[in-house]
Amino acid sequence: MVRIANCSGFYGDRFGAAAEQLAGGPIDYLTGDYLAELTMAILGKARRRDPEAGYATTFLGQMEQVLGTALDKGVRIVANAGGLNPAGLAARLRELTARLGLTATIVHIEGDDLTGRLGTVDGRDVLTANVYLGSWAIVEALRQGADVVVCPRVTDAALTVGPAAFHHGWGRTDWDRLAGAVVAGHVIECGCQATGGNYPFLDEVRDPIDPGFPIVEIAENGEFVVTKHPGTGGLVSVGTVTSQLVYEIDSPRYLTPDVTARFDSVDLTQDGPDRVRVRGVRGEPPPPTAKVCVNVEGGYRNTITFPLVGLDIERKADLVERGLFARLDRDLFDAVHVDLVSGTGLRVTVQGRDPAAVGRSFTAAAVELGLASYPGFFLLDPPRAASAYTVTRSVLVAADTVEQVVVGPGGQRTTVPLAHPADPFTVDLTPPPPADPPGGPVVRAPLGTVFGARSGDKGGDANVGVWGRDADAYAWLAGHLTVERFTALLPGTRGLTVHRHELPRLFALNFVVRGLLGGGASANPALDPQAKSLGELLRAGTVELPAALLEGS
Known part of the structure; x- marks a missing residue:
């Protein structure tokens, strides 16, 4: 089996997790997931301000801490911290290795950026447009001897599928094995959410303050065990793994560019303390299309919260709303949202294309209420200028029109097709026999x-x-x-x-x-x-x- 450890579930996750995973016990690969739809928009704005930006800068700091240790232990690193600028991050990593006196092979992947290809979506300029790449470019990068693979917008699960497929020598039509690795990747992609973080049954988790990050031990047949290093906090149980499996999914057919994983085939058993065994995962060929995450310019937004305390809360909220829009024309905005939040107050958000209306006009009207509204009036935050926001859309493109490109340290480029010809088929699953619902009182x-x-x-x-x-x-x-x-x-x-x-x-x-x-x-x-x-x-x-x-x- 191969041990694949995760050290990041989002951009901003626990900085020391990479060092913890390397120090806590044996692992073969260290992965990190830094990207989400919102993160792509944030990185897009950063890249507009600075063309050299667009990647997860915290990854560089983590690598400064642990790269030497990883090289000494033979642990290879695969992360999507490249974001919108994997070439830039790879260059910074090479500078880092030279400064540390290390020798490492840094390889990055390209091919996800479709911004120029799409142009506009819904009549709005595209800020970012990135197709979800798969695992086979990661396999090729590892085959070329990469110590660190810098990925752009690959699927979250590909960070796990790639190392597992490379280690075990799987082929592109090993559907059940690949599907098992997709499920493993989905379990660990969000870090501590698989080890007791954000878990609803609070009494079950020992040391919930500092849970250990997850590890999967994947066998050649695609079965795997979810675990964590001994002595770390949190919990790995059938419950914690289930809670992550049902997180941010759609139908039981979980689509990726590599394989369609059948989440309705997953079987979990407790295999000892902090060990959950996952068996039975079935796979089908991937869809002929690939998903593209598109962020377009949405306009401007501003929010002001009016705290409401004491008596007559609803009457006070009504006074705020009527007083605010007596001074302010609602037609200045594309949307107005007024929410009475229990324990907080009245939260008013406006959205529109005119930054002056959303900024100066809106805040001025709110401030004018200061001595002319409800008793106990104050503002939770000082009035602020309008902020730009983006709108996220998903579009589909033909998978056979997307090419993944592996770029080596000398600039050599290897193309890896995203799509692989396969005859479609559907796995027939027999559901487990249903139990009778409990009767009685x-x-x-x-x-x-x-x-x-x-x-x-x-x-x-x-x-x-x-x-x-x-x-x-x-x-x-x-x-x-x-x-x-x-x-x-x-x-x-x-x-x-x-x-x-x-x-x-x-x-x-x-x-x-x-x-x-x-x-x-x-x-x-x-x-x-x-x-x-x-x-x-x-x-x-x-x-x-x-x-x-x-x-x-």
Whole structure:
């Protein structure tokens, strides 16, 4: 088997994790995921200010700490920290190795940038347009002897699939093995979310303050174990792995450029303390299209929060809104969002194309209310200028029109096709026999007393994965939590298209809410623009639970 460790789940994750993973025990590969849809927009703005920017600068600092150790131990590093400028990051890494007196082969990958090819989307200028590349360029880079592979916008799972495929010598049509590695990559791509971070059952996690980062041990047949280094905090359990598996997915067919992984085939068993074995993953050929994450200029946005305390909260909120827009023409803006947030106050956000209206006009009207509105008036933050925001869109391109390019330290370029000809087929899965839902008396209690949930964003959509601990809990969940009951528990989803997917082997349901997040995290004016809290709001909803389930919770 091959040990692949993750040291980053996002740009800004725990800086010392790379050193911790190298010091904590044996590993073969160190991976880091630094990119998200929002991150691409942030890097795009940085690159506009400075053409030499566009990559995750923290990765350089981490490599200064650990590159010598990694080389001494024979640990090879694969990360997507290259972002929009993998060539620039590779050059900085070569300068770093020279300054440290080290010898390392740095290889980077290109081919994801389709900005010039798309031009405009929805009539707006494209800030970034990056197709999700796969794992086979990573395999080629490792074949060329890379000690560090600097990736651009590859799929998150490719950071794991590439090393596993290279190590085991898999071919491009080893669908089940590749699918297993995709599932492994999805489990560890978000760092500590697989080891007890953000886990809903708080009492289960020992040392939740400093959880260890995850490791997968992948066998030649694609089966793997999720674990972490001994002595580190957190927890690796069937529950923590399930919670990450249902995070930010759509249907049970998980599409990548390398393989379609069937998440409804995944089987989990506890294999000892902090060890979860994953078996049975089936794979199908990838789709003929590739996904492109596009960020376009959206306009300008501004938010002011009016804290409301004491009595008559709703009347005070009404005074603010009427007073504000008595001084300010709503037609100045493309959108106005007024939200009364419990425990905070009235949050007013405006969006538009005119920075003066969104900035100076809006803030001036708010300030004018200072001595002419509700008792206890003050502003939570000082008025600020308008800020530009981006809108995230996803488009599809033919996979056979995309080429991945591996660029060696001497500038030599090797082209690796993204698409691979394959006859399509579908895996037929027999679902496990359903259990009978528990009968007997019921108790009115929060759904989260028994069931876990985790939620996240995919562009303008949100997902909520909900799971139980065993077949009895799942039998009740599958029978009770319909789309109608889901939307009743989450009123903000009413009127939107909601898809429900069943994952019986994981004892889980996945709900996908189309359009909940509008133009994506950067454009969404909500207090929680990435729907991270949606699962916890669902768990807080009160339902009639079988008393038999509560006894085991």
